[in-house]
Amino acid sequence: xxxxxxxxxxxxxxxxxxxxxxxxxxxxxxxxxxxxxxxxxxxxxxxxxxxxxxxxxxxxxxxxxxxxxxxxxxxxxxxxxxxxxxxxxxxxxxxxxxxxxxxxxxxxxxxxxxxxxxxxxxxxxxxxxxxxxxxxxxxxxxxxxxxxxxxxxxxxxxxxxxxxxxxxxxxxxxxxxxxxxxxxxxxxxxxxxxxxxxxxxxxxxxxxxxxxxxxxxxxxxxxxxxxxxxxxxxxxxxxxxxxxxxxxxxxxxxxxxxxxxxxxxxxxxxxxxxxxxxxxxxxxxxxxxxxxxxxxxxxxxxxxxxxxxxxxxxxxxxxxxxxxxxxxxxxxxxxxxxxxxxxxxxxxxxxxxxxxxxxxxxxxxxxxxxxxxxxxxxxxxxxxxxxxxxxxxxxxxxxxxxxxxxxxxxxxxxxxxxxxxxxxxxxxxxxxxxx
Numbered sequence: 001x002x003x004x005x006x007x008x009x010x011x012x013x014x015x016x017x018x019x020x021x022x023x024x025x026x027x028x029x030x031x032x033x034x035x036x037x038x039x040x041x042x043x044x045x046x047x048x049x050x051x052x053x054x055x056x057x058x059x060x061x062x063x064x065x066x067x068x069x070x071x072x073x074x075x076x077x078x079x080x081x082x083x084x085x086x087x088x089x090x091x092x093x094x095x096x097x098x099x100x101x102x103x104x105x106x107x108x109x110x111x112x113x114x115x116x117x118x119x120x121x122x123x124x125x126x127x128x129x130x131x132x133x134x135x136x137x138x139x140x141x142x143x144x145x146x147x148x149x150x151x152x153x154x155x156x157x158x159x160x161x162x163x164x165x166x167x168x169x170x171x172x173x174x175x176x177x178x179x180x181x182x183x184x185x186x187x188x189x190x191x192x193x194x195x196x197x198x199x200x201x202x203x204x205x206x207x208x209x210x211x212x213x214x215x216x217x218x219x220x221x222x223x224x225x226x227x228x229x230x231x232x233x234x235x236x237x238x239x240x241x242x243x244x245x246x247x248x249x250x251x252x253x254x255x256x257x258x259x260x261x262x263x264x265x266x267x268x269x270x271x272x273x274x275x276x277x278x279x280x281x282x283x284x285x286x287x288x289x290x291x292x293x294x295x296x297x298x299x300x301x302x303x304x305x306x307x308x309x310x311x312x313x314x315x316x317x318x319x320x321x322x323x324x325x326x327x328x329x330x331x332x333x334x335x336x337x338x339x340x341x342x343x344x345x346x347x348x349x350x351x352x353x354x355x356x357x358x359x360x361x362x363x364x365x366x367x368x369x370x371x372x373x374x375x376x377x378x379x380x381x382x383x384x385x386x387x388x389x390x391x392x393x394x395x396x397x398x399x400x401x402x403x404x405x406x407x408x409x410x411x412x413x414x415x416x417x418x419x420x421x422x423x424x425x426x427x428x429x430x431x432x433x434x435x
Contacts, residue, residue: 012063025148066152083157086181113195117163247347267342312400352392361387363417
């Protein structure tokens with residue numbers, strides 16, 4: 001409220017409250033009528049300047065009213081909180097199917113998704129600060145009883161997912177038994193990640209009809225985003241040769257900015273030093289990096305799992321030391337940054353050939369073993385699993401991770417790696433057969 005664009009945020013607050021009132025998402029009740037011992041949650045404003053990804057120009061001021069879920073009590077006003085989302089593995093799989101079959105892709109966004117669902121139990125909330133109701137509402141004597149699911153509650157995402165799932169099933173969609181966020185309607189497929197959906201199908205008119213039915217028959221509020229081009233921060237580029245490119249140049253730019261890299265920072269052709277083992281290095285003094293180590297690791301993990309499989313080993317090695325990084329770990333993060341500096345626009349190219357799975361898996365045997373540090377670092381006795389699963393010649397999913405149990409031989413390490421790979425591959429084969 002002290003910012004120069006205060007007026008824009010005040011207008012956004014007014015719009016937010018009016019939208020909630022228009023859709024009857026709460027009702028006003030006297031506080032004396034609230035059951036004794038029931039906690040009235042605080043309300044929280046979340047302000048955001050929405051910017052264009054490429055120019056960073058502000059195109060919208062958003063004010064979102066949320067309930068303070070941190071004040072909820074388990075067993076009283078929330079129970080289960082886990083919400084399912086579609087995996088990038090499934091998204092890549094159906095994009096490959098679309099390329100092989102000449103299908104269309106369309107994207108939708110569920111507008112103010114959470115409040116489209118009803119609350120699962122009684123939840124009361126204080127009136128928002130900094131806003132005066134025009135009907136003389138007294139926040140000292142009255143509060144708001146939520147009728148619809150609101151952002152901020154612990155179970156908000158779960159309640160929305162269940163509402164969306166039930167709504168799709170009523171509209172005739174069939175839920176996948178393999179991936180619960182994949183739904184079929186005729187030959188069309190829809191995948192949902194919270195409030196973002198992707199349609200894939202052979203008939204453009206059928207997809208448009210399904211989108212219209214979400215509004216007219218399902219009662220959902222959606223925004224038609226057209227052909228899939230950006231999804232969860234990933235740029236989806238439809239190439240002239242019929243292939244699809246997946247890249248995250250803007251996330252890479254954010255990582256480089258977090259590392260305080262300049263445009264002229266020296267690049268690197270390698271990701272990690274193959275001759276150096278990453279250890280805890282507890283004999284070295286703790287070191288505070290010039291950047292937020294855990295934040296950069298989080299960004300790198302998302303980048304690796306989405307579009308950059310070659311980062312898997314290097315990122316996983318650095319992620320192991322997020323809680324207590326030392327000199328070598330910081331240097332390795334910076335080395336990854338230098339590699340990304342020279343490969344900003346690279347990603348995955350989906351250029352499928354024929355319907356077939358390929359799976360490559362390997363394991364080392366205690367590759368990190370060091371008898372001098374094993375006493376205080378049991379992870380040196382772990383073996384590493386590495387695998388990549390392709391479909392139609394395109395990468396579907398991959399991993400580079402330490403095995404949960406200590407292998408006693410090279411054979412045992414290989415079997416553990418094969419087991420992990422098979423448990424990832426078999427559901428993908430089932431998904432293909434199901435579709």
